[in-house]
Amino acid sequence: MITIDEIVSLLQERNFPVNLKELRICKIPRVKLSNDYYLKFSRDLVTGEYQAYITHKSVRQTTWDNIDAHSLTLALDYAEKVAGIVPIASIEQTPPSVVEPVQQAAVENGLRERSMSLVVTIFGIACITLVTSIGGIVAVNFQSCNEQIHSPAKGR
Amino acid sequence: MDLTSREYSYKGLRFRAYCDRQGKNGRLVLEDIVGILLELSNDSRDPKEVTLEQLQRINVETTEYNGNHLVTADSMLDFYLESDNLSNVDSATEFEELAELLANRMTEILEKDLVILGRTAFLIPDWRKAAIEITSEYWNEIVNESGKIDLRTWLERTYKLENVWIVDWVVNKFRNVISSTFRTTSGARPGKDNSRNMFEPHEFAIIEPLVTKYLSNDDGEWWDDIKTKNDNRSVFFEELKLDIGRLKAHGDSTEEIIQKKFNVNPESHIVEKHGRNYLYESLKVFVHYVPKQK
Numbered sequence: 001m002i003t004i005d006e007i008v009s010l011l012q013e014r015n016f017p018v019n020l021k022e023l024r025i026c027k028i029p030r031v032k033l034s035n036d037y038y039l040k041f042s043r044d045l046v047t048g049e050y051q052a053y054i055t056h057k058s059v060r061q062t063t064w065d066n067i068d069a070h071s072l073t074l075a076l077d078y079a080e081k082v083a084g085i086v087p088i089a090s091i092e093q094t095p096p097s098v099v100e101p102v103q104q105a106a107v108e109n110g111l112r113e114r115s116m117s118l119v120v121t122i123f124g125i126a127c128i129t130l131v132t133s134i135g136g137i138v139a140v141n142f143q144s145c146n147e148q149i150h151s152p153a154k155g156r
Numbered sequence: 157m158d159l160t161s162r163e164y165s166y167k168g169l170r171f172r173a174y175c176d177r178q179g180k181n182g183r184l185v186l187e188d189i190v191g192i193l194l195e196l197s198n199d200s201r202d203p204k205e206v207t208l209e210q211l212q213r214i215n216v217e218t219t220e221y222n223g224n225h226l227v228t229a230d231s232m233l234d235f236y237l238e239s240d241n242l243s244n245v246d247s248a249t250e251f252e253e254l255a256e257l258l259a260n261r262m263t264e265i266l267e268k269d270l271v272i273l274g275r276t277a278f279l280i281p282d283w284r285k286a287a288i289e290i291t292s293e294y295w296n297e298i299v300n301e302s303g304k305i306d307l308r309t310w311l312e313r314t315y316k317l318e319n320v321w322i323v324d325w326v327v328n329k330f331r332n333v334i335s336s337t338f339r340t341t342s343g344a345r346p347g348k349d350n351s352r353n354m355f356e357p358h359e360f361a362i363i364e365p366l367v368t369k370y371l372s373n374d375d376g377e378w379w380d381d382i383k384t385k386n387d388n389r390s391v392f393f394e395e396l397k398l399d400i401g402r403l404k405a406h407g408d409s410t411e412e413i414i415q416k417k418f419n420v421n422p423e424s425h426i427v428e429k430h431g432r433n434y435l436y437e438s439l440k441v442f443v444h445y446v447p448k449q450k
Contacts, residue, residue, distance in 0.1 A: 022237050025252050026259035030233065036217075038230050042264060045285045058182060058228035058266050 002050055002068050004028065007041060010069060014076050016087045033085040037061075039075070054079060159183075159221060162274040164262070166254055169195055173265070174226055179272030182265065183226035184258075186211075186218060186235060192254065193239060196247040206242065214238045229263040279365060286364035289429070290314075294357040304347060304354035307334055314360075315371055315434045316425040319418060321392075322438050325385055329370070334363045371434045379441045386445040401449035414439045 008029055011018050016031045016039065023029050031039040033054070042051050052075045053063040064075045079085055159174040159181075171188035175181055190210065191203035199206075207225060211218065216235045218225040227235060236255060243251035261278065264270070270277035308327050317323040335353055338346050341362060346353040373379050386397075396417075403413045415421050418439055425435040 019237070022233070025237065025240075025255045026233065027252075027256055028259055030230075030259075036230075040263075042260065045281050046288050055230065055267060058230060058263075060267050 001048060002072065004041075004050075006069065007050065007052075007067075007072065010072055011076070014073075014080075016076060016079075032088050033079060034088060035085060037079075037085040039079055039087075041067075054085070157219075157221065159226075160272075161185075162271055164275060164278065166192055166257060167250070173262070173271045174221065175269070175271035179269045182267075182269060182271035183219065183221075183228060184232045184262065184266070186225040186227050186232070188224075189232065189236065189254075189258070190239070190242065193242040193247075193251070196250050196254075197242060197244045199242070210235070210239055210242075229258070229266040232258055233263075282365040283361045287358045287361035290357045290361055290364070304349070304356055306349070306352040306354055307331060307360075308352075310355075310357065310360050311367070314364075314427070315367070316427055317435055317438075318425065319420075319435060319439070322435065325381065326367070326371070329381070330363055330367060333366065334360070337362050368430065371438075372430075372432065373437075378438070382438060382441045383445050386442060397446045398449065400443055400446040404446070404448040405450070410440055410443050413443050 004023075004027070008018050008023065011029060011031060018029045018031065028041055028043070030041070033039055036057055038055050040053055040055060042053070043049070044051070047066075049066040051063060051065050052067045052072055054061045062075075062078065064071050067075065079087075157176075159176055161172045161174050163170050163172055165171070169192045171192060172185045174183050174185070187203045187207045190207045193199075194201055194203055194206060204223070211225065214235050216227060216231040218227050218231065220226075233255075236258060240251060261281070264281075265277045270280070273280075307330060308323055311317055311323055311326050311330075315326075317326060331353075334355065335346060338344075338353075338355065338359060342359075346355055348354060369375075370378050400413055400417065403416065408416070411421065414436065420436050420439055422433055422436050424433070426433045
């Protein structure tokens with residue numbers, strides 16, 4: 001019988017992103033697909049068997065009962081190739097311990113937008129400084145060249 | 157849009173789901189879930205205001221209805237997972253418990269169009285589980301000629317309540333529950349044998365979750381009932397309590413008293429599938445409330 005760990009491992013091998021925060025809290029994986037589709041799993045209370053299914057706005061579309069590694073692979077093939085509802089590659093693939101503190105802090109402090117504009121401003125200043133510096137260097141070089149050209153004449 | 161609502165609860169805190177007349181398009185009320193999170197965190201803010209604040213930073217699709225925001229199971233989870241700022245450290249476990257409830261049972265109710273059944277839908281998976289377990293247990297048995305047993309026999313066997321008055325108390329508690337639930341769900345009266353209602357073993361599945369919860373004393377009701385029963389003034393109970401009181405005065409421990417008086421000990425009546433000894437636990441509570449003889 002397949003386990004949650006094996007399901008998650010298979011999903012990650014196939015680049016279906018699993019939200020690890022969600023897995024930790026809800027104890028069951030859920031994969032966000034394109035166009036509001038989800039690939040989800042549920043467990044039979046009695047047998048412990050897992051079911052994989054695709055939903056769209058809380059309506060079950062396609063279901064695979066009593067999944068094992070092979071049928072889950074077919075389900076992932078179906079999602080990718082037949083239904084064309086590919087997983088949304090996202091930040092969720094990175095472990096939450098790395099992502100969450102940064103994201104959370106930004107959200108909590110409402111800094112996300114401000115930090116973006118700060119980055120843009122810094123980038124702009126850097127560009128201007130760079131252009132100015134290059135311009136200065138070029139100007140100095142031109143001046144030096146001129147001086148080098150004229151100096152001998154002066155010297156003469 | 158014309159919808160009807162059904163109520164559910166988590167630890168006594170209510171939340172609602174809506175569906176249409178055909179029982180389809182099940183949606184949860186976002187404000188109710190936020191209300192539960194605030195309640196668990198002892199946060200007195202208005203759930204409606206907090207929901208609006210949360211929605212400004214969490215991008216989920218909602219439908220406004222009767223001043224509330226309704227969401228699909230998936231949108232609810234997307235919203236919930238970003239709402240851990242409403243959970244404090246003390247309620248972190250409850251935050252995960254509620255998440256599991258929403259991700260599993262409530263999601264199933266919404267996706268299988270079961271909202272229209274209300275709280276009954278909550279019980280269906282438990283009934284199915286109990287019916288399968290009971291059927292397996294009685295699979296190779298001929299219970300009696302009619303293939304039916306009474307409540308007392310089922311309780312004694314399932315919970316190993318091999319004590320006349322303990323099982324009497326539980327029978328009295330659930331006799332009417334099983335009969336009325338059976339009539340409601342099957343549309344028929346239970347058969348009788350010498351005035352006792354008889355049921356096929358799997359039919360006890362409709363009360364099994366209730367009985368297990370009661371005997372497990374999850375909400376303290378069973379032990380409260382034992383305490384009340386302890387005041388019984390019948391000759392039998394007065395003599396029994398005198399005996400127990402004398403043993404207490406003699407210095408016998410509770411475990412020794414239960415062994416001497418009832419031939420029960422912590423290992424003797426364990427119900428394997430629950431890992432509980434309901435009989436010993438019940439007797440322990442009973443003995444505890446008997447005063448020591450002076």
